[in-house]
Amino acid sequence: AQSVTQLDSHVSVSEGTPVLLRCNYSSSYSPSLFWYVQHPNKGLQLLLKYTSAATLVKGINGFEAEFKKSETSFHLTKPSAHMSDAAEYFCVVIGGSGGYNKLIFGAGTRLAVHP
Amino acid sequence: KAGVTQTPRYLIKTRGQQVTLSCSPISGHRSVSWYQQTPGQGLQFLFEYFSETQRNKGNFPGRFSGRQFSNSRSEMNVSTLELGDSALYLCASSWGGRADTQYFGPGTRLTVL
Numbered sequence: 646a647q648s649v650t651q652l653d654s655h656v657s658v659s660e661g662t663p664v665l666l667r668c669n670y671s672s673s674y675s676p677s678l679f680w681y682v683q684h685p686n687k688g689l690q691l692l693l694k695y696t697s698a699a700t701l702v703k704g705i706n707g708f709e710a711e712f713k714k715s716e717t718s719f720h721l722t723k724p725s726a727h728m729s730d731a732a733e734y735f736c737v738v739i740g741g742s743g744g745y746n747k748l749i750f751g752a753g754t755r756l757a758v759h760p
Numbered sequence: 761k762a763g764v765t766q767t768p769r770y771l772i773k774t775r776g777q778q779v780t781l782s783c784s785p786i787s788g789h790r791s792v793s794w795y796q797q798t799p800g801q802g803l804q805f806l807f808e809y810f811s812e813t814q815r816n817k818g819n820f821p822g823r824f825s826g827r828q829f830s831n832s833r834s835e836m837n838v839s840t841l842e843l844g845d846s847a848l849y850l851c852a853s854s855w856g857g858r859a860d861t862q863y864f865g866p867g868t869r870l871t872v873l
Contacts, residue, residue, distance in 0.1 A: 677858070677859035679861075681864075687866060688764075688850060688864040688865050688866045688867055689850065689852075689864040690864070691861055691862075691863070694859070694861060696859050735803065739858065739859050740805070740816070745791075745808070745810075745815060745816065745856070745857070745858045746791055746793050746808050746810075746815075746816065746854060746856070746858070746860070746862060747793075747805050747808065747816050747818070748793070748795070748803075748805060748852075748862060749805070750795075750802055750803035750804075751802075752802050753802060753803075
């Protein structure tokens with residue numbers, strides 16, 4: 646069965662410093678992976694997605710993620726954090742066979758950005 | 761292009777009542793999925809509808825049901841509400857193909873007293 650594990654429940658960075666949010670996945674076949682962001686009292690917004698094309702995926706707002714099959718990882722990075730990046734981030738994998746649009750979410754990582 | 765809309769945004773119900781939530785997808789999208797978000801369980805898949813048919817179902821009791829209309833709008837119903845049903849209910853729409861991007865609505869916050 647497909648699953649994702651977000652390795653940190655909370656990450657705190659200073660404005661202007663790099664961001665690293667870690668995600669490992671488990672999949673019996675080539676996965677489709679996503680990162681979504683949720684700002685307080687808002688719905689989920691797609692940051693980026695990987696669907697077996699380029700392993701380095703660029704997303705919105707300067708975020709990118711690298712798919713590493715050997716490490717079963719899909720970590721999210723950003724070179725320089727901005728105050729507006731403070732939010733909860735979810736690593737997501739598409740569900741199993743027949744699960745066309747069943748998204749399986751990680752537990753989330755809450756990102757705090759300090760001035 | 762208008763995004764996914766959900767109504768109502770907030771609901772307060774008491775135990776034993778039933779509730780119906782509505783979701784209007786992005787124009788042209790044929791797939792609507794529903795998710796429940798709680799602090800304890802996180803985000804969990806409820807079900808997906810595509811062209812008026814339930815295509816996938818999560819591990820929720822039969823009290824949770826849904827339907828989709830010919831214009832792709834979807835409703836979710838929860839009968840005999842329990843305190844544990846208090847959650848943010850999110851719907852998402854997509855074209856319907858595997859790994860197509862799902863666009864989420866703002867959610868309906870349900871509180872069960």
